[in-house]
Amino acid sequence: EADIYQTPRYLVIGTGKKITLECSQTMGHDKMYWYQQDPGMELHLIHYSYGVNSTEKGDLSSESTVSRIRTEHFPLTLESARPSHTSQYLCASSEWGAGGTDTQYFGPGTRLTVL
């Protein structure tokens, strides 16, 4: 069973606030990911990382930023939250697998509401 944690689980904040969503994993996985999930359920990759000091943008353009200073930690930051950022944010991690077989394990998600 995967050990990947996200805090907070739920967050309601006002427009213009700076927020950081935390994601940690205890499996020693090199690769980590952030997905944004619409209310209509569709998932979009917004950031990923191959390892320490590596960050890449995903398919969906996002105003958020990420950092990867430690293997186990991959926080996501919004400098100035807006109502359009209201969504569920899911963090995932995986190890390198032969032939593209590595499996992504997901955290429980953070449901963000910006008023």
Next chain:
Amino acid sequence: GDSVTQMEGPVTLSEEAFLTINCTYTATGYPSLFWYVQYPGEGLQLLLKATKADDKGSNKGFEATYRKETTSFHLEKGSVQVSDSAVYFCALRIQGAQKLVFGQGTRLTINP
């Protein structure tokens, strides 16, 4: 481009009914295929996977077979329970690529 198409939901069944959720894919390379399940208020959990043609993934009574000839990975369960109510996502990952490509999700509700 790479894509996954799932059976449209919502799907509502009675307990002990047979379940099929269809999933077909389009891929430019050789994908691994996955089914994830999301229970209310939770993140995604890996349900099963298959990494090459004719592989069958199975877990918790669910199974899916990687069919290259029909580019499909349909999810089946012989007898569903109320606790199976959730959203199910089919996904693929191309060898060498980083991201998972998800289908749109299928919401399943099982009535007692």
